[in-house]
Amino acid sequence: MPTTLSLPAGGEIHVWRGRxxxxxxxxxxxxTLSPDELQRAGRLRFENSRNRFIAARAILRMLIGSxxxxxxxxxxxxxxQKGKPELGAGxxxxxxxxxxxxxxxxxxxxxxxxRETGVDVEKIRPLAQADEIARRYFAQADQERIRxxxxxxxxxxxxxxxxRLEARIKISGDGLFSPAPVQENDxxxxxxxxxxxxxxxxxxxxxxxxxxxxxxxxxxx
Numbered sequence: 001m002p003t004t005l006s007l008p009a010g011g012e013i014h015v016w017r018g019r020x021x022x023x024x025x026x027x028x029x030x031x032t033l034s035p036d037e038l039q040r041a042g043r044l045r046f047e048n049s050r051n052r053f054i055a056a057r058a059i060l061r062m063l064i065g066s067x068x069x070x071x072x073x074x075x076x077x078x079x080x081q082k083g084k085p086e087l088g089a090g091x092x093x094x095x096x097x098x099x100x101x102x103x104x105x106x107x108x109x110x111x112x113x114x115r116e117t118g119v120d121v122e123k124i125r126p127l128a129q130a131d132e133i134a135r136r137y138f139a140q141a142d143q144e145r146i147r148x149x150x151x152x153x154x155x156x157x158x159x160x161x162x163x164r165l166e167a168r169i170k171i172s173g174d175g176l177f178s179p180a181p182v183q184e185n186d187x188x189x190x191x192x193x194x195x196x197x198x199x200x201x202x203x204x205x206x207x208x209x210x211x212x213x214x215x216x217x218x219x220x221x
Contacts (some may be wrong), residue, residue: 003221005066007096008113011211013165015119015204016063016109017196018218020055020102032073059218062146063109084116084173099170101202108175108194110204118170119194120163121202127137130158137165160202167205 008014030038037057044050057071065072068091074089087096097116103123110119127133134143142161145192146154168191190210194202204213 003066004069005063007067007094008111008214009211010211011114011206012116013117013204013206013210013213014111014193015217016111016218017194017202018059018107018217019050019105020107021105026054027056027100032058032061034077052102052105052107056100056107059107060098060100060109064096064098064113067096067111073151080173082173099172101166103200104202106196108196108202108203108204109218112206116171116207118167118205120166120170120203121194121196121200122163122166123157123200124156126155127158130155130159133162134158156201160193160203161178162208163201163203164193167191168201171207174202 005014011157017191033041033054037054041050041053041057044053056086061072061075064075064087069077076090077085078088080086086092087094087098095114098110099117101118101119101121102108103121104192106121106123106131108119110117110122131151132148138161142155146157146161149157168189172191189205189207191203191205192213194204194213195215196202
């Protein structure tokens, strides 16, 4: 893990992409997490889900520790009123904002400064309720674009629209299935696709115009 990282510039997003390679490192990564994070991990039913949660949170702590030049174990996290994770007391002065998402073994982190960011990654897979989700939550133009595609391309297009919408919504901490979800085409926010391989879709959003996106590979932990 890098020892020191430069904070993102104004309007810039740092996107870190990688795999959650778990092998036998989970116990070592657990030592980085807080009791609250370990409790959350313990509530996950399946071992793979628990291990991926532990790895993702440990990497998040290590990256933030590198940005702020502090021991990742001393970081304190809080939540916004809508439940979005944020840096807690003693660390919020850096104005570093972050978000993370993982799907199966892929993980994506987004960091910005002074403006909220959201990120989402999804494995492209058959989804029985895809048409219903699109009708309820996607902008009309997106629905029509997906319908015009050949069947073999519709699923990828669906997940592209889904991740773009989720990244936008995660800026505020709302969920996709909240009573009044915010549609992707709302003004004041910018969303970009994240290159991540043909079996996944990913997107990142910023509360304001995006000046640039810098990509990094998640280092081995």
